Amino acid sequence: MxxxxxxxxxxxxxxxxxxLAKAQQEDLLAAASDGELWxxxxxxxxxxxxxxxxxxxxLQELEARKxxxxxVVDTTTNTIVGSTRYCNIDLASxxxxxxxxxxxxxxxxxxxxxxxxxxxxxxxxEQYDAIAVELRTNWFNYRSRNAILRLGxxxxxxxxxxxxxxxxxxxxxxxxxxxxxxxxxxxxxxxFEMGKYGG
Numbered sequence: 001m002x003x004x005x006x007x008x009x010x011x012x013x014x015x016x017x018x019x020l021a022k023a024q025q026e027d028l029l030a031a032a033s034d035g036e037l038w039x040x041x042x043x044x045x046x047x048x049x050x051x052x053x054x055x056x057x058x059l060q061e062l063e064a065r066k067x068x069x070x071x072v073v074d075t076t077t078n079t080i081v082g083s084t085r086y087c088n089i090d091l092a093s094x095x096x097x098x099x100x101x102x103x104x105x106x107x108x109x110x111x112x113x114x115x116x117x118x119x120x121x122x123x124x125x126e127q128y129d130a131i132a133v134e135l136r137t138n139w140f141n142y143r144s145r146n147a148i149l150r151l152g153x154x155x156x157x158x159x160x161x162x163x164x165x166x167x168x169x170x171x172x173x174x175x176x177x178x179x180x181x182x183x184x185x186x187x188x189x190x191x192f193e194m195g196k197y198g199g
Contacts, residue, residue, distance in 0.1 A: 017119060
């Protein structure tokens with residue numbers, strides 16, 4: 001079986017995904033500063049005060065074989081514009097989640113997210129032989145919920161009082177998934193959407 005946490009490079013359309021590294025700190029912070037994304041209370045985006053912990057936690061989860069974090073690079077400018085990762089990896093059940101995804105404001109609604117999700121889903125289903133890929137988001141992150149549905153994922157349910165966030169607030173988490181048998185149709189749909197952006 002392939003080690004799902006081996007360093008992985010993915011490229012296609014207008015993006016490439018490269019392993020997250022400590023040396024990317026300034027570039028990641030610059031991307032997050034575009035729109036001051038850390039002010040969105042329902043997301044987990046690093047700020048100047050939290051960037052060290054954000055990267056350290058991601059790399060600790062990588063070391064523990066729980067996650068595979070990426071920096072997202074816009075190939076048209078060759079700059080880091082966000083981050084995403086495989087997380088909650090369950091090798092025994094061949095399942096994982098795509099999460100911790102955020103993008104600089106300037107590349108939102110440009111096709112970057114569609115290209116990223118296409119690459120991640122394709123790799124999960126076609127290389128890892130995953131049986132299911134989950135996507136989760138905060139109940140109040142309506143934009144994210146709609147974006148996940150547009151990918152072709154189906155809502156599995158809502159985990160109520162699922163987490164306590166960094167401010168002590170209770171979070172309801174909406175769970176979506178795409179299963180292996182759905183991937184061919186989702187792949188076709190995503191490829192069509194990428195074509196709209198020249199991907």
